[in-house]
Amino acid sequence: MSENRNRITIAILALGGQGGGVLADWIQEVGRQEGWLAQGTSIAGVAQRTGSTVYYVELARPDASGRLPVMAQMPMPGDVDIVLASELMETGRALLRGFSTAERTTLIGSTHRIYAIGEKMAMGDGRGNGDKIIAAAHERSRRFIGFDMEAATDRSGSVISSIMFGALAGSGALPFPTETFRSVIEKSGIAVTSNFRGFAEGFDAAQKPVAKPVEIAHAVPVATTEKGRELEARVRAELPAAAQENALHGVARLMDYQSGDYAALYIDRLVSLARMDAQPFDLTAEAARHVALWMSYEDTVRVADLKTRAARVERVRDEVKAQDDQVLSVTEFMHPRMQEICEMLPAGLARKLLRSGVAKAFFARFFNTGRHVETTSLRWFLMLRMVARMQALRPRSLRYLEEQERIEGWLSLVHEAVGNGDRALALELVRCQRLIKGYGDTFERGLRNYSAIIALHTSRRQTAAEVRNLRDLALSDETCNALDKAIAAAG
Amino acid sequence: MAERSFAHEVKKLTAGEGEVFTGEGILAVTKALLQSGVAYVGGYQGSPISHLMDVFADASEMLEELGVHFEASASEATAAAMLAASVNYPLRGAVAWKSVVGTNVASDALSNVASGGVTGGALIIVGEDYGEGSSIMQERTHAFAMKSQMWLVDPRPNLPSIVEAVEQSFRLSEASNTPVMLQLRIRSCHMSGSFVAKDNVRPALTVGEAAAAPQRETDRIVLPPANFKHEIEKIEKRWPAGVAYVRDHKLNEWFGPKQVESGIGVIVQGGMYNNLNRALEAAGLADAYGACDLPVYCLNVTYPLVPEEVSEFCKDKKAVLIVEEGQPEFIEHELNTLIQRAGLATRIVGKDILPRTGDYTAQVLREGLAKFLGQFAPHLGREVVPIVPLEKDVAGEIPARPAGLCTGCPERPVFTAMKLVERELGPTHVSADIGCHLFSILPPFNLGNTTMGYGLGAAGASAFKPKAEEGKRAIAVMGDGGFWHNGLTSGIGNAVFNKDDTLTVIIDNGYSAATGGQDILSSRADNKRRVTRNPISKAVQGVGGKWVREISRTYNIPLMRDTIREAMTTREKGPKVIVAQSECMLNRQRREKKQKAAMLKAGKRVVRERFGVDADTCTGDHSCVRLSGCPSLTIKSNPDPLRQDPVAHVENSCVGCGVCGEVSHAAVLCPSFFRATIVANPTRLERFKAKLSKAVIARFQAAGEQRRLARAF
Incomplete structure (x- = not known):
């Protein structure tokens, strides 16, 4: 069936709002200008509301005796010449549906991701593995043209449909001159200049090897102070190589968070663990990550500090694409509660306040509703700066004491496991830190789940697999039912 | 519009x-x-x-x-x-x-x-x-x-x-x-x-x-x-x-030869003809222009059938394949009757070879045709080239993409508020309707037990009548489209008449939005060919509804939450109706985009709002996503070298509806959300004030920066 030189079949897989319909129209117009018959089909409707949909285009020529072709309304697996997909997982869907085949198909797919709701709402990391899709795309196409179409769209200030149109022209998969493609854009008369830019961007990308979106690279931090160099030397001397990169990030983070001494405490904690660890030292490496994250727990001081840094406002300006002559103001949605404010105070005072009904009722009046905090206004900026300066008091605060106690308890369980020669269990316990994150209700839920797992482990020692399973359950269900059931069954 | x-x-x-x-x-x-x-x-x-x-x-x-x-x-x-x-x-x-x-x-x-x-x-x-x-x-x-x-x-x-x-x-x-x-x-x-x-x-x-x-x-x-x-x-x-x-008038058509040696033929619904031809082509029995090697009788009129045409086509044929999509197989039944009446011995083959359900795509027909030929004309046609399915571990990475509410949709905060009330009062029976709001059934909201038809949301809840001390009120959802289609009488009138004690939330977004944004009776737009601006609340009161609340800005999540809670707990009997009014965002954007562009061009002051997330305070729990599902609210790789879970991220498609910020407030989630207000062509006073506070802030920031550098790595 692939021998029919009088027919070209094209499937476009796109998400709602990406202009798949416009692209399908453009392609048909190119065909018609070149004297081919063109038919396109699509399904509008719910697909445009975040769903994915297939547009199908057939180009065909009458035969020598003038007979008109019978055109299909849907791509037939194994019978598609060109597949265009506007996103990596849609590229994957083209493979899943058998549209792209090694014998025949030119597959033009974006390598960027638009995450599906199921991936976004996971309590941890629910993202699908894109590398597998790219590997399969190579295997299941005659030619795979893959690049980050979103980045191309941004660069050209255009829309993704014009990028795909350009890539199609650049691929040479259609027997039509580039000028015809361009004339179609011109004739449509809509956003011609920016569509031309997008077209050129896509055309060029089609000539290059497959490229994935650029990921952020994390350079190992370089010490800039005396104290920094001293701690770096300790990390290099006392910790195994496998753990050093994470540990240096950890040291830098904790110095920024609190002080050099606090970072030194961090190294002490790691060193005592490293002594009991062995090759390949993945326990120490992972501990370097999780101890640093726990020690730099999120509190009101930290948030106030991060929100008022100079670099932050610049970052926002950049992100929202505000131009230099435009006035930008930033409003935060903060909801500090009585609990979180008291925790910042020295432990004695905080405990007294939290116990006293009168004081609690008085202060609660100020903290039981969310605040719209305009950080770009002087009043709120100064207020937040003041809170950030409480950083000096942090080591005496109630929260600090509580967190250090929890960290010590956690590490002693880790030590015990290593001492028993069960490094796998120790590693799983270390990773339980991942449960404790966020603020307010989220923090309380995480801490509750963590405490429940630790309580079970304390009363009845769990295996590595059991701990991992409990942690996965905690991250699978916001209502905590799954975890509670498992704990009840185990206890 | x-x-x-x-x-x-x-x-x-x-x-x-x-x-x-x-x-x-x-x-x-x-x-x-x-x-x-x-x-x-x-x-x-x-x-x-x-x-x-x-x-x-x-x-x-x-x-x-x-x-x-x-x-x-x-x-x-x-x-x-x-x-x-x-x-x-x-x-x-x-x-x-x-x-x-x-x-x-x-x-x-x-x-x-x-x-x-x-x-x-x-x-x-x-x-x-x-x-x-x-x-x-x-x-x-x-x-x-x-x-x-x-x-x-x-x-x-x-x-x-x-x-x-x-x-x-x-x-x-x-x-x-x-x-x-x-x-x-x-x-x-x-x-x-x-x-x-x-x-x-x-x-x-x-x-x-x-x-x-x-x-x-x-x-x-x-x-x-x-x-x-x-x-x-x-x-x-x-x-x-x-x-x-x-x-x-020969409304039906015939293709291919009248008779082939093996005595087979195909009858096809007109709408399925092109798929059939593609399947025949793949089998090597037709060309791309419809010239085929098998007799094909194409029913452009599928009811009534023409008995003499059927018997003429089937006579002297051993077996005829009927390509009839959907079930039950009405045409196949009737063909069998007609064959019987005509006294023919032709075997009518249909759903015993083709799937009983689902689309008859060219691929499905190709496989069905292969079976048919295998049974009745084994020497005809090529073999089916099997499609090697994608490896399971790769296929498993491809996520489903259920439909959801658009960016900035005014219906989202209604369901967020329902989720928040659910946390307080426990789950309730929710009777859904037809419209975009039906997407509440899907993740992330997962709200809605049944849907019985357009405008039938309230009627679908009518069996649930809690007695004084037992049970809980049910919630019904209805769109403005469904309301005017029949919901006013079948739902609201019925609930008043029967003294129902349910809550009906009517989504009044100004259009029949799910079907493409057509105007309806309560549309706020002026339409010179139609009469609009007839308030839903007036109609509800007109049929005797007493407890009626209008919320004119659905994005006010605390108000929405409190009103729903009140409706669920008030001592007042009889149906409660909340009319949630905010314009469909798709339509609003279409309306306003051009206006704003023109104002910008003319150098006039234009305010744009959008939301963002600070990656360094976000810890990657994604509660915000679970209470919103906004397409603009997504995730990205964590920029922090130590953290592994992706952080929340607001894309540039954000329209600044404010739901994510309000959610993090109302649900006490996290301080990572911010609203950026961008004023293009600001006034002189605005520019002066911004400059002044920027200067003072910069001095404090410089001092803070110095302190941090002193203790830095």
């Missing part, structure tokens, strides 16, 4: 004799109606037929000039009842809707018009929402044609055939005094192609002229004894007349 404007395309509708018309299927149907001298048109929007209604709305002026009356009907029942105009008068009329749901709604009127019969050609265009991309239950319109004895036309899916079918349908209707249904499958509605146009024809009689000279024929009315006469007339007069017209 509809989602898509056809103002440009409707100009094509003026194309005259011999001009080549290129466009969408639905536009071609419109053109065919005008070429047929239609006098009146009505219908109700819904995929895949919405665009037909939009085309008519955009073509209103042209229709008026031609003397054609167009009405956006209140429901499919209204549209079907409109066909009454063709009963006494030689007026050609057409109505359109989404089927099978619309046909269900219309069936009362359809039965009546089919019973009495018509004088003028009456055409019902049904957009058959079956198979891939469908949003409704999988049923067939065919059953309605059979039970009411209306004819069902299912043309081959190419524009010339479809246009021809429209014109023939009117003649068929008039020749047999019977309404005709034209079935358009979903992909045919949204299919582009070309055909050669004819001149538009003014109706021989307009509806105005008919009304000016009323005629009456009481035996056309379904009342005893006329109704018994109708039954006889249908069987003895109209059916034979219909069959004769189909036969004499």
Whole structure:
């Protein structure tokens, strides 16, 4: 069936709002200008509301005796010449549906991701593995043209449909001159200049090897102070190589968070663990990550500090694409509660306040509703700066004491496991830190789940697999039912 | 204002004799109606037929000039009842809707018009929402044609055939005094192609002229004894007349040789013909132009069948494959009866080889055909090239993409608030309706137990009546579209009358948004051809509703949450109604985008808002996503070298509706959200104030930076 030189079949897989319909129209117009018959089909409707949909285009020529072709309304697996997909997982869907085949198909797919709701709402990391899709795309196409179409769209200030149109022209998969493609854009008369830019961007990308979106690279931090160099030397001397990169990030983070001494405490904690660890030292490496994250727990001081840094406002300006002559103001949605404010105070005072009904009722009046905090206004900026300066008091605060106690308890369980020669269990316990994150209700839920797992482990020692399973359950269900059931069954 | 404007395309509708018309299927149907001298048109929007209604709305002026009356009907029942105009008068009329749901709604009127019969050609265009991309239950319109004895036309899916079918349908209707249904499958509605146009024809009689000279024929009315006469007339007069017209005008078609050695053949629904040909082509039994090696009988009219054509085709054949999509297999049953009556021994093969359910794609037909050939003509055709399925571990990485609410949708905060109340009061029974709000059933909201039909949200909750101390109030959701379609009477009126104690949340976003943004009675837009601005709350109060709250800004989540809580806990008995009013964001954007661009260009002050997330304070729990599901609120790799879970991230498509910020407030989530307000062309005072605070802030920031550098790594 692939021998029919009088027919070209094209499937476009796109998400709602990406202009798949416009692209399908453009392609048909190119065909018609070149004297081919063109038919396109699509399904509008719910697909445009975040769903994915297939547009199908057939180009065909009458035969020598003038007979008109019978055109299909849907791509037939194994019978598609060109597949265009506007996103990596849609590229994957083209493979899943058998549209792209090694014998025949030119597959033009974006390598960027638009995450599906199921991936976004996971309590941890629910993202699908894109590398597998790219590997399969190579295997299941005659030619795979893959690049980050979103980045191309941004660069050209255009829309993704014009990028795909350009890539199609650049691929040479259609027997039509580039000028015809361009004339179609011109004739449509809509956003011609920016569509031309997008077209050129896509055309060029089609000539290059497959490229994935650029990921952020994390350079190992370089010490800039005396104290920094001293701690770096300790990390290099006392910790195994496998753990050093994470540990240096950890040291830098904790110095920024609190002080050099606090970072030194961090190294002490790691060193005592490293002594009991062995090759390949993945326990120490992972501990370097999780101890640093726990020690730099999120509190009101930290948030106030991060929100008022100079670099932050610049970052926002950049992100929202505000131009230099435009006035930008930033409003935060903060909801500090009585609990979180008291925790910042020295432990004695905080405990007294939290116990006293009168004081609690008085202060609660100020903290039981969310605040719209305009950080770009002087009043709120100064207020937040003041809170950030409480950083000096942090080591005496109630929260600090509580967190250090929890960290010590956690590490002693880790030590015990290593001492028993069960490094796998120790590693799983270390990773339980991942449960404790966020603020307010989220923090309380995480801490509750963590405490429940630790309580079970304390009363009845769990295996590595059991701990991992409990942690996965905690991250699978916001209502905590799954975890509670498992704990009840185990206890 | 509809989602898509056809103002440009409707100009094509003026194309005259011999001009080549290129466009969408639905536009071609419109053109065919005008070429047929239609006098009146009505219908109700819904995929895949919405665009037909939009085309008519955009073509209103042209229709008026031609003397054609167009009405956006209140429901499919209204549209079907409109066909009454063709009963006494030689007026050609057409109505359109989404089927099978619309046909269900219309069936009362359809039965009546089919019973009495018509004088003028009456055409019902049904957009058959079956198979891939469908949003409704999988049923067939065919059953309605059979039970009411209306004819069902299912043309081959190419524009010339479809246009021809429209014109023939009117003649068929008039020749047999019977309404005709034209079935358009979903992909045919949204299919582009070309055909050669004819001149538009003014109706021989307009509806105005008919009304000016009323005629009456009481035996056309379904009342005893006329109704018994109708039954006889249908069987003895109209059916034979219909069959004769189909036969004499060769509405069905034949392809390939009359007979092959192996004694097989294929009968196919017109709408399935192209897929069949592609399957035959893949089997090496046809070429790309429809020349095939097997006898093919193509039913462009799937009801009624023409017995003499069937027996002529089947005689001397061992086995005939019937390609009939959907279930039950009505045509297959009837073919078997006709074969029996004709005394033939032909084996009719259908659902025993082809799948009983699902789309008959070319691939499915290819496989079915291979089985058929294997059984009855093993020497014919190539072997099927098997498709190697994608490896399971790769396939498992590809996520499902359920439909969801758009960025900035005003319905989102309603469901967020319901989620928050659910946390306090526990889960409730939620009766959902039809509309975008139906997406509440899907992640992340997972709210909604049943949906019984358009406008039936409140009715679907009517069995749940908590006694004083036991149980919980149920919540019903209804859209403004459903409310005016029938929900006012079937839901609200019923709840008042029966002293229901439920909460009904009516989503009043100003349009029939799910079907493409058409205006309705309560639309806030001024529409010079329609009457709008009729408040829903007034209608509710008009039928006796007492506890009615209007929330004019749905994005106010605390107010929404508190109002829902109050409705669920108040001592007041009787139905509670919350009218949640904010404009559909898709429509609003379309409206405002141009205005803002013009203001920017003119150097006027324009305020833009959007939201963002600070990656360094976000810890990657994604509670915010679970309470929102906004397409603009997504995730990205954590920029922190130590953290592994992706962080929340707001994309540039954000329209600044504010739900994510309000959610993090109301649910005490996290301080990572911020609202950026960007003022283009600011006033002098604004610029001065910004400069001043920036200068002071910069000094403090510099001092803080120094302290941090001193203690830094």
